[in-house]
Amino acid sequence: xxxxxxxxxxxxxxxxxxxxxxxxxxxxxxxxxxxxxxxxxxxxxxxxxxxxxxxxxxxxxxxxxxxxxxxxxxxxxxxxxxxxxxxxxxxxxxxxxxxxxxxxxxxxxxxxxxxxxxxxxxxxxxxxxxxxxxxxxxxxxxxxxxxxxxxxxxxxxxxxxxxxxxxxxxxxxxxxxxxxxxxxxxxxxxxxxxxxxxxxxxxxxxxxxxxxxxxxxxxxxxxxxxxxxxxxxxxxxxxxxxxxxxxxxxxxxxxxxxxxx
Numbered sequence: 001x002x003x004x005x006x007x008x009x010x011x012x013x014x015x016x017x018x019x020x021x022x023x024x025x026x027x028x029x030x031x032x033x034x035x036x037x038x039x040x041x042x043x044x045x046x047x048x049x050x051x052x053x054x055x056x057x058x059x060x061x062x063x064x065x066x067x068x069x070x071x072x073x074x075x076x077x078x079x080x081x082x083x084x085x086x087x088x089x090x091x092x093x094x095x096x097x098x099x100x101x102x103x104x105x106x107x108x109x110x111x112x113x114x115x116x117x118x119x120x121x122x123x124x125x126x127x128x129x130x131x132x133x134x135x136x137x138x139x140x141x142x143x144x145x146x147x148x149x150x151x152x153x154x155x156x157x158x159x160x161x162x163x164x165x166x167x168x169x170x171x172x173x174x175x176x177x178x179x180x181x182x183x184x185x186x187x188x189x190x191x192x193x194x195x196x197x198x199x200x201x202x203x204x205x206x207x208x209x210x211x212x213x214x215x216x217x218x219x220x221x222x223x224x225x226x227x228x229x230x231x232x233x234x235x236x237x238x239x240x241x242x243x244x245x246x247x248x249x250x251x252x253x254x255x256x257x258x259x260x261x
């Protein structure tokens with residue numbers, strides 16, 4: 001029995017040698033991303049966002065399909081076209097990635113950071129039966145208003161809600177508002193967030209001095225498995241984390257809201 005077991009193991013190892021890493025773990029894809037570099041954003045942050053775009057580019061090439069996409073500006077200047085950050089829900093995930101080139105160049109008359117990566121991308125089909133309907137009491141708020149989120153899941157799931165605004169590039173500006181000390185992430189049926197034990201009250205960032213409304217975004221992450229999320233992230237790190245979630249086991253719904261004084 002031992003000898004036969006050893007022969008089987010050797011046979012399996014031989015098969016793994018015959019098939020390349022690309023066949024077993026996914027394909028190695030080159031991705032390229034650009035991001036504006038100027039007085040309203042540091043070179044380091046610009047290159048970090050360019051790296052995220054390069055990862056997105058690699059996933060699109062490796063999975064062959066983009067399910068849906070949304071574009072948001074992440075600066076207050078209405079002419080800063082190159083500072084738009086694109087979030088795309090993809091049919092693939094990045095296993096590993098390495099930056100192969102990083103340069104400051106010029107594009108459309110403006111300086112940009114260009115990042116090229118080599119990424120191991122695994123295409124994964126999404127589960128069409130795994131979703132949830134997300135409904136807010138409104139998308140327009142004043143400071144002091146209460147946020148109410150209604151989640152109607154297609155099946156039992158773990159739900160995580162994060163809020164994000166683009167006012168601070170270099171600080172923690174993605175905050176987990178659910179689950180918290182009052183509620184757990186696991187929901188089995190239509191659920192209203194928050195529960196009666198607490199309230200989610202709309203505020204503006206401490207450093208926000210302008211007398212005009214601010215756009216904020218809610219990221220609702222739905223997962224078949226429990227995920228160990230931190231309470232807060234810097235925006236690039238948070239998006240990099242989401243790009244590494246298994247699309248078959250997770251869904252991400254993004255809802256835009258506006259807060260006025």
